[in-house]
Amino acid sequence: MLPREQWEQFEHSILCEKAAFSDNSAGREREEEKCPLRSEYRRDRDRILHCNSFRRLKHKTQVFLSPAGDHYRTRLTHTLEVSQIAGTIARALRLNEDLTEAIALGHDLGHTPFGHAGERMLNELSPYGFHHYEQSLRVVDKLEKEGRGLNLTHEVRDGILKHTNAVAKTYEGYVVRFADVIAYINHDIDDSIRAGILREDEIPSKITSVLGHSKSSRITTLVSSLIECGLNGEAGDEDSLKMTSEVETAYKALHKFMFDSVYTNPVCKSEERKAQDMIAYLYKYYTDHLERLPAMYMNLAYHYGIDMAVCDYISGMTDVFAVETFKELFIPAAWMIK
Known part of the structure; x- marks a missing residue:
């Protein structure tokens, strides 16, 4: 058997029945001969990792515009953190890690310079509107490789497109949507503390008593809650992946606190x-x-x-x-x- 075939067989022996199996992929827009070594999703992951748009993420804003310091997040470090968190969730739920990682690595390829500020401006200027999740799909479909695109599988493309405000067709895609918000809300707290515009003890106790008093503990609580609730219904359902009600309430309160304290902070947004x-x-x-x-x-x-x-x-x-x-x-x- 080829290494790819061995891996496909291994997926069926180790992944849960609700996972997306590589040999059951809906395929690509342009049919290609399969790689003898890698599964379809692993191949997509590698294509994204080696593309030009991925490398440019290291010089794109996450929250703080052009921060003067080596330890602030960029769009690239955010992407890597999303990939790590999503991979942890996928492994615990026995989902397809290769598919999860491919979606996570590609989810922000279409982000503008200067973060969401740039996105809002292009959305205002373009008669067609502009949304980074749609642009990320356009990058992998039309812009990479001098206009030829990466020709990714339908499952990876679907996960990239729906990582912000829709439910992907696969559980793996929905995992990335949760991992994205878990990553950015916590590393934005970390960066805000480093920038001196927020203190850990300013986070309301009703939040920290549930989620924890550090970045690590909050991520662990949020991830553990998703894993505890497990997979529900069918892939594509809004409630197919969820947190416990107590943790979800605390997370929503944290999200509102960050918008009030950081995302609209005049120091953070001065430029x-x-x-x-x-x-x-x-x-x-x-x-x-x-x-x-x-x-x-x-x-x-x-x-x-x-x-x-x-x-x-x-x-x-x-x-x-x-x-x-x-x-x-x-x-x-x-x-x-x-």
Whole structure:
């Protein structure tokens, strides 16, 4: 037997009956010969890990714009934390870890520079709207590999698209949705404490008495609660994965506390308007000067329209590249007199 076939057989012996099995995948948009070594989902995981968009995540904002410090999260470190948490849940529930990891690694590939501030601005500017989860799917379908896309399996694509506000067709996809919020709410607390805009003892006791008094204990409580409740109903049901009522209530209270204390904090958001103005200037410039887009994006404009191609280009920028491009286009260069 090929190594892939051995692994597929192993999945059937170890995973629960509700898991997504690699040899039962709905396949890819373009049919390919299967890899002799890797399962379909493992292959997708590797394709995402090696793509350009994944590497650019290391220079994209998570919450704090261009933080002056080595220990603040970026979009890449967030993605890795989501993958770790999702993998822990998937293993405990005997779901397919390869599928879970592939979805987790790809879920934020379409995020803009400057985090959700950039996303909100593009959503405001584009007549089609802009949402990072839809853009993440567009990245893997249309933008990677010079427009050829990664040709991922339907299950991975579905999980990427639905990781924010919908229920994926697989339990693995829904696990990533929970892992995403568990990761960001807790590492945002950690980063906020490091930035000096929040203290651990400011989190209300009604929350910490249930979830715990540290990042580690809160993550453990939330993850354990999901595992304790187990898999319910059928994949795709809203309540197919849930926390206990006590933990869910405390989590929702923590989420509200973070929005009130951090996500709308003027210190945290002090530079957002500048970042959004830069994106607005770039958007108008490229819609008016299509010829200045790289060749691939000019081709995308021909097929999908100028607005979508400009969103593709800007959303793929890192924070640093967006700033440097803005400077090049709008800030006069120093005149060097010889």
